[in-house]
Amino acid sequence: MNTTFKALVTGVVMTLGTSATAAECIAPANPGGGWDFTCRQIGKILFDIGEVDSPVQVTNMAGAGGGLAFSHVVTERSNDADLIVAASSATTTRLAQNAYGGATADQVRFVGAIGADPGVIVVAADSPFMTLNDLVDAALADPGSVAFAGGSAVGGFDHLKPLQILKAAGLEDITQIKYIGVDGGADAITQTVGGFTQAMTGDMSEIVGFIEAGEVRVLAVLTEERVPGFEDIPTAREQGYDVVAVNWRGLYVPKDISDEEFQVWADRLAAVAASDEWQQAMRDNGLAPFTKVGADFQTWIDGVVASTEELSREIGVIQ
Known part of the structure; x- marks a missing residue:
């Protein structure tokens, strides 16, 4: 990873800090956008319906169109089972187009999506x-x-x-x-x-x-x-x-957590998707139902990345 970019990641991490006990959701953008919405809504509902024991901490980590947060997860938090990160079609598009400086989609695990924006x-x-x-x-x-x-x-x-x-x-x-x-x-x-x-x-x-x-x-x-x-x-x-x-709305998690820990997050996300609170949140915010969680979602993501890369080459976005 570029030395300057790594220093920037480290600086942000030192400024924001991490949570050792409560679950944390990183929104890779400033407050008010779609990734911020994903973290705050899913995080709130996870606590409201009893899927987590304490409120989910939301950390805004804007930079490089999501690349700063992605690099932070890959290099600093690769086995943190308490960490989730807001993701969307923009995430896979950028990964397919090598917009994150050599980072690839297989460096994290995509745990699920529960709405289409x-x-x-x-x-x-x-x-x-x-x-x-x-x-x-x-x-x-x-x-x-x-x-x-x-x-x-x-x-x-x-x-x-x-x-x-x-x-x-x-x-x-x-x-x-x-x-x-x-x-x-x-x-x-x-x-x-x-x-x-x-x-x-x-x-x-x-x-x-x-x-x-x-x-x-x-x-x-x-x-x-x-x-x-x-x-x-x-x-x-x-x-x-x-x-x-x-634009699907969902989460990825660090790559090096266990299969059991991955499944815990998949089950939690499925519980949010089935909740009355999430149904209301979708109605309030113009989301359409779109639920894919666990291994099936990861397989679907692999196909999306491949097709996006092909389309991007056709229109000249990448060589």
Whole structure:
């Protein structure tokens, strides 16, 4: 690992500290984004339903699009059975694209996912773009005039969402579209509401509070059907773009914990998925049911990483 990057990891670890007794969930981004949501909701419910004996400590560790937290787990906490880390489609996308400086998906164990977060395309409330077609038309006319902010690195899952839409709209050179990658959806919303970008590409859970506050307008949700509780938001498909992009929400754990310890976390996550509290959390935050835990999830992840790597090569994100 790069010496400077390792020093940065060590510095963050010394600053944040660790918990020797209570379970800890690392959110690899700043407060307010999707990974933060995953840690705080799952952590709270784990305690509320009695799956853990004390509240789960949440540690925000933003940096390198999740790479800082990943390296911390691999190098410093590889056998910590009390540690879970928020993960999503962005995690596997970055690993598939070698965005974490040589880190690979098999350096941790993916324990499960219990919800799918619909992708969204969002503009500020005062934006001149009233529909997805308005935004697409502007990008087709002048690709450089429309910039997107997202919570993933360049070439990551958030970046790929608008590129898929514009490719479906007939834009031949999708590399002309500007994209600004920041640490988490909250930062991406700030960029867009502040007028630094024309649109935000992210997930439904990241924007619910901004919708309620009247700060944003959602032009499209990237699901097959409209999301329950948000029926007024049209899908991209309805507007002529056959693009579906959902972001699973789940956890990974250190690689060197035992199979028994891995199964404990799988069982705990399954209990959260089955709880009334999680069903309500999904309804409140626009998540769709998506439950895969344990060994089956790890096998599925292996396939996702392989297919993402293949797609990324096709569009030139990696060589």
